[in-house]
Amino acid sequence: MGKIELKNPLPEGTTPWDLMQAFDAKRFGEDVFDLENQKRWATAIFVGGLPYMWRKAYVVLDMIYNLCELEEGSKVFLIGESLESCGFIDDIKRRIGASGELTAIDNQEECRDAMFHNKVGRGGQRGTFKYDYCKDIPDNSYDAVLNLQAIQHADDWTEAGAEFVRILKPGRRLVMAEIILGGPEQIFKIKQDLHLDHLITKIMSRIATRFEDFPYYSPGELKDAFKGMLEDMDEFEWRGLEVFWGRKPG
Template sequence: MSSDPRSSFGGGNPWDHTQPWDAEIFGKEVYDSTVQHKWGTAVSIAGGLPYIWRELARPISEIIYGLLELRAGDKVLLIGEGIGPAGWVEDIRKIVGPDGAVDEVEIIHEGRKAVMGRLPGRNGQTGCWRWDYADSKADEQYDCVAVLQATQHCDDWEETARDLLRVMKPGRRIVLAESVLKGPAFTARINSDVHLRQWFDKLFQQVPVEDIPYWSGEEVREAFGDTVYSPQLLEWRGIEMFWGRELPTTCPGAPTCVPCGRTTTGTACTATAMSCGCCSAANPRPSRKRPPRSPPGVSPVHMRPAGRGSAQRLRDRTAGRQALSSRRSRSVGTCHQRLSDEPTRTSCCAHDSRRMVILCGGPSRSSTRGASGP
């Protein structure tokens, strides 16, 4: 046999197979391992992050800004690699305006030094270290926190999650996003094609796969635990994201619902509902039971009330729509108002967009499912 078979797919060194006709084009230095590593490193990382985030993953940046719920006057803590060239600093500053602020923590130099120097963190992973970026910050100093292209370099997310949430105001979101170079989804992609596999093996000879730090979305979510409300994960073409809303304890003085910002009763917030007295914990949503099924072998048409033809049913539906429209017109703009003919109040607009028109006078009927009539 020409060579011994490998026990696994990939992981070898394509440079070992360089041929004389390669040297005719690139020179004899193509055999030099130092030059090979230099070329591989340049191709794999030089300009990569700005290109990914400014062009390939631009839609994800827009989603990040939406999840952070950025508004004029916000103070934002931004931690990441290449945060300037990626466009995040400029974009966020435009949104928060002159009355807002963006505190930047650029870790690109620390990250490259830790990975290429194979420096281990407390978790045993190479390229990680303890984050002390929030140590000198005051409690609730920021409206929100964004960790962009830096998630993998933290060596203890359970500790760091609490540090970052401490400096955030209650009720706002923290968002993490990373273009990853490791993980099951990434490995499956490069193993799906022999060309991708050999390119990856060639480009990362200087950084073995085992030295690339990685936190999966599930591990990050577990590290945050119950410190955030509704933690969510998203994976898109190599981008892995996590976000969650910090739990508020009480209303911040003014009678305003923390999630939706609408006027409420001003009562104490409930940690599980992330809301004030107008929302779901204090006012459970009415059960939505399915209509009774037809008995086996009986068509629904045979279950109609006797003597009610199609014309009568049309009149009944028209009358129902008119009654619902009347109730909506009385309740627009009263997020916490009890509807006289409702058995109990439902969730506020932030938690049940399908009821937004009825409770808060939000989007038009055409944009809210369930609010367009029976």
């Protein structure tokens, strides 16, 4: 008996949507086959999860604030996505009090536009662009520079990092954290489970991307980018939330 050659029964490019059945339409309606509806549903499921996830991570978030060494009267630079809805702004204001000062830059829509419009930054990664948020800020202005969910969209962290360090006072900390999308370990975990692989593939196929297309900077890459600019650099990971920090030499 000759050897039987196994072939993948899924033609190249097949998505879970393509295998929806007539009985699915009987239960959910004919619009389950409509491409525009599929795109709308997939996008709605995918976006808008940051407030939920960061609230689930409240213990780690408290650790992040402690790493910033915030106190009454601190002057803080904060950048990230969905800052108000995630509760970051209120959290920091409670810690620095009425005498403190918070500069908050929410770049969520810029990040979304960069991904959905397939913008490719100078480093070659999709969804990245030049961070020039600090250009008008004087040197040594802030007691803490805090980046919450604005790591993966910068196209050059050596350049952007130099600016973040420049506006930070000597001896103070820069802290950056990201609930990651598309990191190698996350992709590996998804591929190990057929249900997760199905769900993620179904969503990604209708927002015209793959998990592998999301930009990603590992803590090791951030350490390399900030080499010579920060000391006492360290990192921490919890359930896909990666934290990186270091201190500006005094």
